[in-house]
Amino acid sequence: MKNITNRFLYNLYYFLFWIVYFVFARFFFLMYYVDKTQELELSTVLKTFLYGLRLDASFAAYISTIPFLFIMFSVITNPKIILKFIKWYTFVIVIFISLLLFIDAGLYQAWGVRLDTSLLPYLNTPTLMISSTSTFQLVSGIFGWILISFLFIKIFKKIHQKNSDKIDFGNWTQLPIFLLMTAVLIIPVRGGFQIVPVNQSNVYFSESMFANHAAINFMWNFSNTLTHKTDGTNIYKYFDDKTALKIINKTKNNLLIADTDSILTTTKPNVILILWESLPAKIVGSLGGEPNVTPNLNRLSKEGLLFTNFYANGDRTDKGIPAVLSGYYPQPVKRIMRMPNKTRSLPMLPKKMAELGYNTSFYYGGDLNFGNMNTYLRNAGINKIVDGSEFDTKDWNSKWGAYDDVFMKRFADDLSTEQKEPFFKIALTLTSHEPYEIKGEYKFGQNSQDNLFRSAHFYTDSVIGHFMNFAKKQEWYKNTIIVIMSDHGHSSPEHEGPYFSPKKFRIPMLWLGGAVNKNIKEIDNFSSQVDFSYTLLDLLKGDKKDFVFSKHIFNSSNEQYAHYTFNKGYGTVTKNGTFIYDYVSKKPILSEGKYTKKLDSLGKALTQDSYQDFLERK
Numbered sequence: 001m002k003n004i005t006n007r008f009l010y011n012l013y014y015f016l017f018w019i020v021y022f023v024f025a026r027f028f029f030l031m032y033y034v035d036k037t038q039e040l041e042l043s044t045v046l047k048t049f050l051y052g053l054r055l056d057a058s059f060a061a062y063i064s065t066i067p068f069l070f071i072m073f074s075v076i077t078n079p080k081i082i083l084k085f086i087k088w089y090t091f092v093i094v095i096f097i098s099l100l101l102f103i104d105a106g107l108y109q110a111w112g113v114r115l116d117t118s119l120l121p122y123l124n125t126p127t128l129m130i131s132s133t134s135t136f137q138l139v140s141g142i143f144g145w146i147l148i149s150f151l152f153i154k155i156f157k158k159i160h161q162k163n164s165d166k167i168d169f170g171n172w173t174q175l176p177i178f179l180l181m182t183a184v185l186i187i188p189v190r191g192g193f194q195i196v197p198v199n200q201s202n203v204y205f206s207e208s209m210f211a212n213h214a215a216i217n218f219m220w221n222f223s224n225t226l227t228h229k230t231d232g233t234n235i236y237k238y239f240d241d242k243t244a245l246k247i248i249n250k251t252k253n254n255l256l257i258a259d260t261d262s263i264l265t266t267t268k269p270n271v272i273l274i275l276w277e278s279l280p281a282k283i284v285g286s287l288g289g290e291p292n293v294t295p296n297l298n299r300l301s302k303e304g305l306l307f308t309n310f311y312a313n314g315d316r317t318d319k320g321i322p323a324v325l326s327g328y329y330p331q332p333v334k335r336i337m338r339m340p341n342k343t344r345s346l347p348m349l350p351k352k353m354a355e356l357g358y359n360t361s362f363y364y365g366g367d368l369n370f371g372n373m374n375t376y377l378r379n380a381g382i383n384k385i386v387d388g389s390e391f392d393t394k395d396w397n398s399k400w401g402a403y404d405d406v407f408m409k410r411f412a413d414d415l416s417t418e419q420k421e422p423f424f425k426i427a428l429t430l431t432s433h434e435p436y437e438i439k440g441e442y443k444f445g446q447n448s449q450d451n452l453f454r455s456a457h458f459y460t461d462s463v464i465g466h467f468m469n470f471a472k473k474q475e476w477y478k479n480t481i482i483v484i485m486s487d488h489g490h491s492s493p494e495h496e497g498p499y500f501s502p503k504k505f506r507i508p509m510l511w512l513g514g515a516v517n518k519n520i521k522e523i524d525n526f527s528s529q530v531d532f533s534y535t536l537l538d539l540l541k542g543d544k545k546d547f548v549f550s551k552h553i554f555n556s557s558n559e560q561y562a563h564y565t566f567n568k569g570y571g572t573v574t575k576n577g578t579f580i581y582d583y584v585s586k587k588p589i590l591s592e593g594k595y596t597k598k599l600d601s602l603g604k605a606l607t608q609d610s611y612q613d614f615l616e617r618k
Contacts, residue, residue, distance in 0.1 A: 004174060006166040007071050011181060013159050014067055014086075018060035019053075021094075021152055022217055025101055026052055028148075029214055032105045036210045044206055048215040051203045054191045055217035058198050061188040062223070063093060068185060072178035074167060083164045090156055097219055098149040102141045104218040115218045116225040116341040195399070196367065199224070200340055201374035212378060225341050236332070236583065236611045238604040247605040251559050258554035260539055262517055263305075268422050268540065269515035270480040271353070272415075272471075275324070275428045276460065277317070279486035281506040282495055283457060290493075293444075293454050296465030297484070297508065304512035305520055307553070311528040311562035311573065312488040312507045317428070318371030320487035323529035325349045325380060325426075327547035329610040332565045332583065340375045342617045347546035348380040349533040350424065356542050358424040359383055363411050365391060366401025366430050382426075386410070397437035404431040404463045405439065412470050421476060428487065429463075432456040450493035468512065478514035485509045485532070498589045500580055502573050505564045526574055527553040528562040549610060561599075563606045572603035579603055 026049060030037045037045060067086045074082040104115035191198020203215035239247065285291035286301035287308060313323040318337040319330035326346040328336065336342050350360040361384035368374035368387040377385055391402035391410070401407075411427045431438055436456035444454040464484065471477050486507035495503040509532075527535075534550030537543065544550070551560075561574045569589065571580040577593020579600050588600070 003075075003168060003171075004177060006163065006168075007074070007178060008181065010163045010167060011064070011068055011071055013163055014090075015060055015064045017156055017159055018063050019056055020155075021097075022052075022056035022060065022219070023049060025218065026056075026214060028101065029105055029108075029218070033108070033210070037214075040208060040211055044208065044211050047205055048211055051205045052215040052217060054188075054198050054202055055200075055215075055220040057188040058191055059217050059220040059223065061185040065182065065185055068178070068182040071167075072175060072182060075174050075178065076172050079164075079167045083160070083167065087157075087160055090160075091153055094152050094156065095149045098145050098152070100219065100222065101148065102145050104222075106137065106141065108213070113341065113344065114213055114216045115222045117222070119222075194367075196370050199338070199369060199372050199375075201369035201372045204374045204378055209378065225339070232615060234608060234612050234615060236604070236607045238608055239601075241609075241612065244605040244608050247601050248609060251561065251602060252551050254557055254559055255551035255555045258538075258552040258556070260554055262520065263554065264481070264515050264539055265517055266479055266515045268356070269513070270422045270476055271358070271424045271536070272480060272482045272513075273324075273424075273426045274464065274467075274482065274484045275320070275426065275487040276464070276484060276508075277429045277432045277487055278453075278490045279432065279457060279460075279508060280489040280492075280504065281508055282503055283454060283493065284508050287506070287508055290454070293457050294461040296461045296468070297510070300465075300468060300484075300512060301508075301510055302521075303518075304510050305516050306522050307509040307511075307527065308522055308524045309526045309562070309573075309575075310485075310507060310509040311502065311526075311564055312486060312505045313529050313564045315488050315490070315504065315566060316371075317487050318373065320529060321373065321376065321428075322346065324485070324487070324532050327530045327533045327550040329530055329549055329563065329606070330565050331611055331614050332568050332570065332607065334614060335371065336614060336617075337376045338372045340372060340379070342614070343372075343376050344379050345617055346379075347533070349536070350426075351381045352533070352537055352542050352544075352546075353424040353540075354381060354383070356422075356540055358422050359420045360424045361385070361414075361426070363407070363414075363425070363427045364388065364401070364430070365396075365404070365407035386414075397431065399435060399437065400430045400433050402430075403439055404429045404460050405466070408463050408467050412467055415471075415474065415476075418476065421479070429460055431463075432460045453490070453492040471513075480513040481515045482512040483509065483532075484512070485529070498580060500566045500569060500571060501590060502562075502564075502571060502578055502580075505562075505571065523554065525553060525556055526560040526562045527551070528564065549606075549613075561602065563603060565607065570603050570607045572599045572606070574599065 030045065066089065070082045070086055100115060103119065107115065107119065191202060200216060200221065204212040205215065206212055281287040282289040283293040285294065285298040286306060312320055314320055314330035318335050322328045322337050323330060326348060328346055354360055360382045362377050362382045363386045366388045368377065388396065388401035391406060395402045395406040397403060407429065408427065436452040438456050438459040442455040443458040444451040446452055471482060489505040489507050491499060491504055495501065497503060531550045531553045534544045534547040535553040538552060558575055561572055563570065563572045568584045569580065569582045571578065577596050577599055579591050579596050580589040581600065581603060582589050
């Protein structure tokens with residue numbers, strides 16, 4: 001029993017040693033940028049330590065895995081040899097991480113982000129990298145690196161010597177105990193027991209990006225971007241780059257302008273964007289889908305401007321949001337919203353709206369850490385963010401967050417007190433997400449996933465109906481566009497044809513409000529989420545040039561298209577045909593209508609070009 005206790009204490013002290021190191025690293029970063037730190041309230045500074053602790057523990061657990069395993073084997077192997085290995089392993093890790101500590105602090109001034117793989121290309125030219133620093137910075141940096149490495153090695157040696165002398169040979173029957181002890185590290189590695197593993201969004205808590213950056217564990221961030229890094233090869237390359245762009249521009253250049261004089265009744269309307277979780281057109285009666293699932297949306301479709309050939313560009317929320325707000329195509333496998341080192345350079349609709357004088361806000365009833373959404377939204381420069389933490393847990397379903405009726409009531413309450421116009425407000429619903437836990441009656445029963453899906457959307461539809469009844473009574477309604485759009489399509493309910501057919505990706509978009517010309521009822525142009533920001537900014541006379549993958553939704557050319565991606569494939573749809581391609585089998589899944597050869601080339605070119613942009617984006 002004594003052997004077990006001694007080994008347990010050694011492992012515990014080893015893990016805590018790294019926690020202390022990373023707490024010190026955060027203190028060092030704050031002191032390195034003491035001028036920025038002084039701008040923060042004391043409570044905010046303290047919160048950088050509190051919120052950052054989860055990433056500290058996560059990376060401490062990664063580092064501790066090898067020593068924990070070796071301590072386990074010391075039960076049946078000479079402990080002195082094992083402990084000597086752990087000692088030198090730790091010395092090397094301390095020296096390496098301390099070097100990156102200074103590199104991280106030095107680069108933040110120029111790059112404005114914590115250490116990530118942006119550093120790696122510069123390692124090919126170390127002389128140029130070193131020459132960009134002053135002699136003082138270089139000498140003081142080396143001195144500081146040596147000093148901090150020496151101090152923490154000394155601290156570890158004391159911990160090591162105090163506890164290693166107590167470790168003796170054990171019994172092989174103790175192996176399962178220490179194997180379990182090692183396995184327990186998965187808890188801090190994941191950041192707890194929650195569904196979504198810990199990520200950078202978990203430590204973003206402040207309107208001050210410096211405070212958010214200070215809370216990040218620099219080693220966790222660096223390692224995370226390493227694991228998400230591609231090898232730089234465009235696996236979707238089919239044409240040479242010039243040919244791909246020529247194919248795209250031959251079609252798209254004719255789709256960038258439209259006659260929009262008759263669309264709006266005012267020049268600077270308020271804009272409310274409601275992103276409806278997982279709503280496909282196949283259950284929307286006004287779009288030819290099932291007639292009884294969304295009765296309120298069907299009724300509202302007769303009052304506003306309905307887009308009948310509108311498509312999602314992906315099949316998940318973390319693909320849909322960058323498509324809508326950044327005009328950015330999702331990649332067939334990668335998800336850019338999970339990569340803050342890339343999303344920081346995306347064009348952002350909220351920023352463009354702010355430049356036009358709009359007050360911006362984002363509402364979501366769940367955990368914004370999902371898919372790194374919080375980081376993306378903070379980078380978007382949104383003035384106000386409301387998430388699930390502001391709702392009582394009694395109003396949450398068991399998985400995702402506040403029920404939509406509670407969430408939309410909060411959204412409506414805030415709109416009731418809205419004083420500053422124009423405003424741009426975004427609300428993302430969630431109750432229609434799996435596992436479809438709703439309040440009240442399941443309209444279509446619970447005997448299948450498809451009926452659960454229908455019932456959840458019937459519930460959210462009633463919430464949207466109540467909200468619109470509220471909105472129409474508000475003074476601001478006459479000067480407002482309310483856009484109801486799905487964040488992505490869905491495989492439910494089951495549809496005929498290929499799984500990745502356009503039926504999965506076709507979604508509703510409806511424009512309501514007093515600022516929308518009531519004489520225009522339907523737009524049947526083929527378009528998609530990536531076109532939304534560009535089109536809205538054009539209507540508002542804003543700067544739309546950065547949305548390079550977009551085109552104008554109101555352009556009525558027969559050349560209009562929608563392009564979507566899925567895991568290892570894409571689909572391109574026009575009035576004249578559909579082409580769906582699978583990169584694994586390297587053959588079409590569906591090819592129908594006219595000009596499929598042209599759609600094949602266009603789809604391959606769009607996928608290649610957008611993925612190349614993804615690879616190069618930093």
